[in-house]
Every structure is written in C-alpha cells, then in structure tokens.
Amino acid sequence: NAVNSSQDNAQSGNNGVELIRTDVQFKAIILGLQKVRKGNTVKVRMLEEGYVNGVRLTKNMLVFGVASPSENRVMIDIKSVVIDGEVKPVNLTAYDTDGLKGVYIPGAVEKEIKDDAVNDVVSESASRVNIPLGGNLGRRSASKKIKNPEVEIPNGHEIILKVVDR
Numbered sequence: 001n002a003v004n005s006s007q008d009n010a011q012s013g014n015n016g017v018e019l020i021r022t023d024v025q026f027k028a029i030i031l032g033l034q035k036v037r038k039g040n041t042v043k044v045r046m047l048e049e050g051y052v053n054g055v056r057l058t059k060n061m062l063v064f065g066v067a068s069p070s071e072n073r074v075m076i077d078i079k080s081v082v083i084d085g086e087v088k089p090v091n092l093t094a095y096d097t098d099g100l101k102g103v104y105i106p107g108a109v110e111k112e113i114k115d116d117a118v119n120d121v122v123s124e125s126a127s128r129v130n131i132p133l134g135g136n137l138g139r140r141s142a143s144k145k146i147k148n149p150e151v152e153i154p155n156g157h158e159i160i161l162k163v164v165d166r
Contacts, residue, residue, distance in 0.1 A: 022163055023050030026057065026092075030103070030157040036067040037148050042076050044094075044159070052090040052163055057081065063161075065094065069151040073102030078161065092161040103159055105151055 027047040034042055046061045057063070065076040076094035080087050096104045 020054040021051040022053055025095075025160050025162040026050050028063075028094075028159050028161050030153050030155060030159065031062065033155045034153045035150050036069065036074065036153060037150050038068050040067045041065070042067045042074075042153065044076070044078070044161070046161075047158075052092065055081065055083065055088040055090055057090070063090075063092075065092070067151075067153075069105075069149055070102065072106055073100070073104055074151050074153055075102045076159075077164075091164045093164050095160040095162050097158055097160065103153055103157060105153065 028044050029047060031043045031045045034040075036042055042065045044063050044065060046057055046059055046063060049059045049061075050057055061081075063078050063081050065078040068075040068077070073096075078090060078092040078094075080089050082088070093101060094103055095101055098104060
C-alpha cells in the first residue's frame, strides 16, 4: 500500500492550516515492452492508489514519464498527469526494486554500442567489396546512436514511483 505522510486529502492542521495529502511512494509497472531514447515517453501503470500534492492517483491509472538512459539504468521522471482532461502537477521519479534511482537494465548501453560496432564493420566490409550501402552513412548513424542509445525496458517490470521533494 502507498505510504502516507498525512491522513486526509485536505485536513485542518494547527491554527487552521490546511495540509495537502501526499503519499511518499507507489508501486507501479512498465506497461508493454518499450524501446526508449533520451526524451522518449514511458508508459507506466499504477498498481496502487494514493495522493500527490492532493491529486488522487488511482489503481490501474496510466501515467507517462520521460526517459533518460544512462549506463545501466533508465531514469524516468513524471512531472504531471491528466485527470478528467486537466493537467495536474506531480513530481515522481522511478526507482527499481533494488531501491536505487532508475530502472535497472544491465548492459543496455554497452549492447547498443556493440550492435553499432558490428553494423559499422559490416558497412565497412561491404564498401570494400563495392557493395553500395550509402558510404559513411552506417558509421555516422552508429556514432549518432551511441550518443543517444536506445534501451529496451521489459513489459511488466516492477518499479516504485517516489515523490520527489521540491
């Protein structure tokens, strides 16, 4: 269940000050096999309900974050959600079940670099035996991909969405 930092959505506190309910973290899963690059959208399904800054997030609700792959992890930040046609601010970041920030994808960037190197060798070999493949196109696209690698996040990968303090 979500961890609560207050009891009710809008509860009067000391001296009539209104507290806005915010749960600390939520269980969620990656929805569908997703191949992402930096800046791509990641689809996530909530496994439990709770509140962020007074905004109610329901169980099975779809939320969308922005991916930022690094060496062995994909950082996912969710800044807002749409509820009843209105954009509501939330500030969530994904943690893997090991408790570390980001979704753990071992060897993701290294695999991309190796695949690109193999493609580069094939391109180079083809050009040596006069098979037209677009000249340096293979090498240029390989170096471009390394700067912005594509990483696969498996379907159903469990994550923890944690509220980020401002």
